[in-house]
Amino acid sequence: MTVPVLLQAEGLSVEFPVRGGLLKREIARLRAVDNVSVTLRSGEVLGIVGESGCGKTTLGRAMVGLYPPTAGRLLVEGRDVATLDEAQRRLLTRDVQMVFQDPFASLNPRKRIRQILEVPFEVHGLASGAEREARIRELVELVGLAPEHLDRWPHELSGGQRQRIGVARALALQPRVMVLDEPLSALDMSIQSQVLNLLVDLQQRFGLSYVFISHDLSIVEYLCDTVAVMYLGRVVETAPAAALFAAPRHPYTQALLAAVPDPVPRRERVTRPLEGDVPSPLQAPAGCSFHPRCPLAQARCRESVPELRVIDTAGLQRAACHLL
Amino acid sequence: MSAEPLLQVEGLVTTFKTSRGPVRAVDGVSLNVARGQTVCIAGESGCGKSVTALSVMGLLPDSAQVEGGAVRFNGVDVLTLPPAERRGLRGRKLAMIFQEPMTALNPVLTIGHQVAEVFAIHGTAGRREAREKVLALLRQVKIPDPERRYDAYPHQLSGGMKQRVMIAMALANRPELLIADEPTTALDVTIQAQVLHLLRELQRELGTGIVFVTHDLAVVAEIADRVVVMYGGRVVEQGGVVDVLEHPAHPYTVGLLGARPRPGQTRHDGHRLNVIPGSVPSPLVRIEGCRYQTRCPRVQARCREEVPALAPVAQGAADGHAAACHFPEGGLA
Numbered sequence: 001m002t003v004p005v006l007l008q009a010e011g012l013s014v015e016f017p018v019r020g021g022l023l024k025r026e027i028a029r030l031r032a033v034d035n036v037s038v039t040l041r042s043g044e045v046l047g048i049v050g051e052s053g054c055g056k057t058t059l060g061r062a063m064v065g066l067y068p069p070t071a072g073r074l075l076v077e078g079r080d081v082a083t084l085d086e087a088q089r090r091l092l093t094r095d096v097q098m099v100f101q102d103p104f105a106s107l108n109p110r111k112r113i114r115q116i117l118e119v120p121f122e123v124h125g126l127a128s129g130a131e132r133e134a135r136i137r138e139l140v141e142l143v144g145l146a147p148e149h150l151d152r153w154p155h156e157l158s159g160g161q162r163q164r165i166g167v168a169r170a171l172a173l174q175p176r177v178m179v180l181d182e183p184l185s186a187l188d189m190s191i192q193s194q195v196l197n198l199l200v201d202l203q204q205r206f207g208l209s210y211v212f213i214s215h216d217l218s219i220v221e222y223l224c225d226t227v228a229v230m231y232l233g234r235v236v237e238t239a240p241a242a243a244l245f246a247a248p249r250h251p252y253t254q255a256l257l258a259a260v261p262d263p264v265p266r267r268e269r270v271t272r273p274l275e276g277d278v279p280s281p282l283q284a285p286a287g288c289s290f291h292p293r294c295p296l297a298q299a300r301c302r303e304s305v306p307e308l309r310v311i312d313t314a315g316l317q318r319a320a321c322h323l324l
Numbered sequence: 325m326s327a328e329p330l331l332q333v334e335g336l337v338t339t340f341k342t343s344r345g346p347v348r349a350v351d352g353v354s355l356n357v358a359r360g361q362t363v364c365i366a367g368e369s370g371c372g373k374s375v376t377a378l379s380v381m382g383l384l385p386d387s388a389q390v391e392g393g394a395v396r397f398n399g400v401d402v403l404t405l406p407p408a409e410r411r412g413l414r415g416r417k418l419a420m421i422f423q424e425p426m427t428a429l430n431p432v433l434t435i436g437h438q439v440a441e442v443f444a445i446h447g448t449a450g451r452r453e454a455r456e457k458v459l460a461l462l463r464q465v466k467i468p469d470p471e472r473r474y475d476a477y478p479h480q481l482s483g484g485m486k487q488r489v490m491i492a493m494a495l496a497n498r499p500e501l502l503i504a505d506e507p508t509t510a511l512d513v514t515i516q517a518q519v520l521h522l523l524r525e526l527q528r529e530l531g532t533g534i535v536f537v538t539h540d541l542a543v544v545a546e547i548a549d550r551v552v553v554m555y556g557g558r559v560v561e562q563g564g565v566v567d568v569l570e571h572p573a574h575p576y577t578v579g580l581l582g583a584r585p586r587p588g589q590t591r592h593d594g595h596r597l598n599v600i601p602g603s604v605p606s607p608l609v610r611i612e613g614c615r616y617q618t619r620c621p622r623v624q625a626r627c628r629e630e631v632p633a634l635a636p637v638a639q640g641a642a643d644g645h646a647a648a649c650h651f652p653e654g655g656l657a
Contacts, residue, residue, distance in 0.1 A: 260542070261545065
């Protein structure tokens with residue numbers, strides 16, 4: 001059984017110029033995403049995890065076309081986005097939509113909810129008049145709100161309600177893929193599960209595929225089919241979620257999972273926390289970028305960058321570590 | 325251990341002045357902290373957990389005021405102390421660390437200068453002696469290369485490092501009580517683990533009592549000896565950490581714990597997360613009876629009439645496990 005691939009990054013890199021000095025000349029390039037290959041299959045939830053600055057948000061934005069890749073390719077339904085003309089690209093963007101982290105910043109405060117939900121239809125010249133209104137009403141109901149919310153302003157809604165509007169806006173064009181960038185992390189605990197259950201229901205109902213970007217590993221374990229762990233712009237390990245959480249192989253994945261607070265109370269921890277901080281991507285260490293914090297680092301880890309390669313017999317788990 | 329608790333908060337009421345009238349952010353909160361003990365105050369935004377912490381410290385903004393209750397520190401009600409005496413306690417016997425180490429440090433002063441200030445203000449070290457003491461502190465909170473960091477400015481340090489500096493400042497005068505308000509919320513999970521580990525180590529060394537404010541029940545499980553769960557300005561449940569997290573009695577605690585997946589739970593084996601319907605009602609809304617009634621799956625007529633008092637519950641009553649619910653899970657003791 002082969003499940004079709006919807007979205008694929010192939011050796012994708014995204015660099016940003018760093019400007020400085022009086023003339024704001026480019027003084028360095030920051031490689032936020034470095035040679036990343038990930039695959040999202042139809043009906044699947046792909047989790048992208050890692051700590052601040054690991055490049056997960058940049059990767060997510062590149063996957064919806066918000067940042068052009070500086071190297072590598074982005075394939076949507078098998079077609080290289082770079083080879084498409086403007087009109088074709090616009091058609092493709094309908095299929096891949098994004099939900100942003102901060103529901104307070106991602107909705108225009110000067111527009112009513114109705115106007116916010118109209119934007120996707122306007123941009124793509126779809127559905128007008130009564131049909132558009134009907135679609136918008138359907139959207140708010142889909143995300144568990146009522147038509148009267150359409151006349152409200154964003155500030156009149158709670159965080160959870162706003163994030164539902166963010167989801168409704170992404171759903172407006174009936175996409176096949178939604179890239180969800182930390183969609184729960186700005187919400188209170190009791191609201192997170194409301195929105196998470198909504199995402200699960202929508203996925204089943206419409207056969208959606210998600211790229212779920214998160215630092216919350218418990219939720220990633222709960223929701224995702226496949227997980228990619230990023231560190232300093234690179235994927236260090238990727239595997240089916242069950243395998244990754246049961247038996248993480250990369251030393252960073254192991255440390256990351258061990259650092260997640262255990263909801264079962266007990267006094268002592270077995271593992272010592274990882275030492276040091278994530279280095280700046282502008283001064284990325286040579287060789288394996290994790291080596292300065294790695295408890296197992298050896299000479300070759302400081303010299304050469306480990307390739308991401310298959311480490312299990314089924315060919316599903318891959319890690320970038322010299323020691324595996 | 326002495327019989328008298330280090331900190332005893334009794335019936336604390338704190339109100340905020342707003343354009344739509346006074347709002348009770350903290351509404352009759354009582355809790356005790358013993359020496360060397362960690363008590364977590366858990367709850368969501370607006371439940372009053374931070375305001376409780378600030379009331380104990382005496383660091384409320386001008387718009388807020390303690391209107392009732394007592395905050396006894398070593399048996400002395402600090403609310404009745406003259407301001408100068410209270411200031412003398414702060415930073416010396418009582419210290420606090422905040423959620424945002426980025427905003428809590430002064431950006432234009434060096435780390436060494438800021439930590440040394442704590443000694444200068446309380447006259448606990450001379451200038452020359454202070455430098456040595458600061459370096460020792462930075463070493464104690466595991467800041468690598470402390471001589472170099474002494475002259476660094478806050479922006480040159482990572483978030484985790486800044487929080488270590490805050491902890492160093494808080495512990496400078498070996499306080500008896502440390503109040504930590506979401507100290508790891510802004511940090512990454514591996515850095516959070518470092519900071520929690522550090523706090524535990526320092527507590528073991530110094531015997532500090534800790535009030536740890538957090539929204540994260542997994543962090544509670546990691547660090548707490550006792551837990552106080554707040555909702556709508558009131559304590560809804562309290563007790564030993566195992567009793568509260570393993571045998572929650574208040575429907576709110578039950579709901580919160582069920583809203584998070586446990587390790588190994590996935591949607592693929594049909595597990596659905598519990599949902600607490602609706603959202604926290606605005607503190608401006610007057611609610612007769614229990615404040616959780618609008619979201620409670622077990623609500624009954626009595627809940628709309630009578631405010632439930634904290635009462636011992638069946639599991640763990642001997643260790644002070646209590647809930648403010650007419651119909652707690654597992655029943656009353």
